[in-house]
Amino acid sequence: MQQYDEVFPPTTVFIIGGGIGGLAAALALNRGGHSVTLAEQAAEFGEVGAGLQLGPNATRILRDWGLLDAVESEGVVVDTLVARDALDGRVLTSMPVAGSFVEHYRAPYVVIHRTDLHRILLAACRAAGIVLLTGTRISAVEPATDGATVIAEDGRRQSYPVVIGAEGLRSASRDAIVGDAPVPSGYVAYRGTIPLETASTSNDVTVWMGPGCHLVQYPLRNGTLLNNVLVFRSPGFERGEEDYGGAGELEAAFGGCAEPVRRALAHVGRQRRWPLYDRAPASTWSSGRLVLTGDAAHPMLQYLAQGACQALEDADALGRLAGAHARTDWDRVVEGFVAEREPRATRVQTTAHAFGALCHAAGEQRAVRNELLAAREIDDFSVADWLYAARAAAVTP
Structure with missing residues (x-):
């Protein structure tokens, strides 16, 4: 795998988190022709x-x-x-x-x-040429009006047109945007x-x-x-x-x-x-060009068996809304993504609670x-x- 010792590669999209949701988002956006870098904090990819x-x-x-x-x-x-x-x-x-x-x-x-689905998505990302980094912990993201800057624990930093937080239940991106805690x-x-x-x-x-x-x-x-x-x-x-x-x-x-x-x-x-x-449903999933997806956006209890399904729906929506445009309007993509996905994911979250009580x-x-x-x-x-x-x-x- 190619190494980037001083800075991250200057792709269009940067994704934080190499779980099912992060890999799915990377694949969906790549399918639309967008160049993607994905960073996983663990030394190896796995579930x-x-x-x-x-x-x-x-x-x-x-x-x-x-x-x-x-x-x-x-x-x-x-x-x-x-x-x-x-x-x-x-x-x-x-x-x-x-x-x-x-x-x-x-x-x-x-x-x-779960490990088999993760492996299938990872292989598809590798075959597509998506930049996949391991052992990379992102310590901060600085949103701006025209993009966002990711800062790694080791000091590396790079600005991107859009950054996607896909770190799961305990997402640092979620902490910065919503400020709540796991329940x-x-x-x-x-x-x-x-x-x-x-x-x-x-x-x-x-x-x-x-x-x-x-x-x-x-x-x-x-x-x-x-x-x-x-x-x-x-x-x-x-x-x-x-x-x-x-x-x-x-x-x-x-x-x-x-x-x-x-x-x-x-x-x-x-x-x-x-x-x-x-976590409680949140109506705010983004800050500037930093946007949440998967469990970072809508962590849910398991009673409807929809955690991975909703992460795949998120990825599909991102890929579709971003389209295959050389000059994608990322502000409009982020706004449209949240408008489309937040009501749907919130309904799944709340219905999962109700189904758990029934069960x-x-x-x-x-x-x-x-x-x-x-x-x-x-x-x-x-x-x-x-x-x-x-x-x-x-x-x-």
């Missing part, structure tokens, strides 16, 4: 975590970029989304996401290991994948809904792995403990659940827990939830149209 879900709002974009075949090859095309009661195990509702679902939304529902949800996740001796014959995503807890399971890597995510409300958090959500709380949270749910306890690592955070309902609320879900027609996609259906694109500058 942590396990599986993620890609609804048709995301897979349509990946298909447009020529990456869907690779994503489907590395992941699993899902047949059905299934909701079960975690206490008694019964199926509450299901949504087939093959056949008529794919015809309705013009794209499939795919699950993939703990009080829920904790434990994750793990286990190898399957034979490829899974079920290509379903199953959510087991319990009082203050849930389990998500689905196959990965062509059905050779089973992904397990156990999430629960921590009593330690409610007591104000700093180190909340330990393995003892995990066991207690799922102790009264059905046997298949309890069995999953053996398939998640206990050495690392994942306290779940988001974790207890007592009489659980009974009402179960009754309502059981009454749903399985081939009724109307409840998901707002999320998955293709929308009219904003006017490109």
Whole structure:
């Protein structure tokens, strides 16, 4: 990889953060003919975590970029989304996401290991000639009326027509623009994948809904792995403990659940827990020519499985609004991007909270939830149209 020892390369766009959102933004803008430099603070590119879900709002974009075949090859095309009661195990509702679902939304529902999607995007960026820097920590960004200057911890600095902050939940760019802080949800996740001796014959995503807890399971890597995510409300958090959500709380949270749910306890690592955070929706995503994208702009809880999907939507919008113009009006691009994406992402953020409350309902609320879900027609996609259906694109500058 080419080295730039004194200054950063003078490209059109500078992106801070080499996760899925940053790579996607780089690829989308490059596809429009814009030169891009992307800086990652880690010594190597990589992702942590396990599986993620890609609804048709995301897979349509990946298909447009020529990456869907690779994503489907590395992941699993899902047949059905299934909701079960975690206490008694019964199926509450299901949504087939093959056949008529794919015809309705013009794209499939795919699950993939996070590292595999990241690797696919990284390879596409490398093939496109995007400048990719590692071990580069950006300490400050100075917005100006005609661009923004990035300043690295090692003293390097360079001005760009536009800078994109894609550093995720704990974004320094977000701190500078919005000035808020991550908000703990009080829920904790434990994750793990286990190898399957034979490829899974079920290509379903199953959510087991319990009082203050849930389990998500689905196959990965062509059905050779089973992904397990156990999430629960921590009593330690409610007591104000700093180190909340330990393995003892995990066991207690799922102790009264059905046997298949309890069995999953053996398939998640206990050495690392994942306290779940988001931030309150923000109407301000930019300062001059510095603009936020992905989790830096709209970190969300996982209940709609839309974190990566919304980052891909952001990237697609940036690429489309920037267009293939030699003299792109970046002020108009930034303004149009925020106007298009902020209401949409805010709705996803707030609906994720509401769906989490539904998922974790207890007592009489659980009974009402179960009754309502059981009454749903399985081939009724109307409840998901707002999320998955293709929308009219904003006017490109």
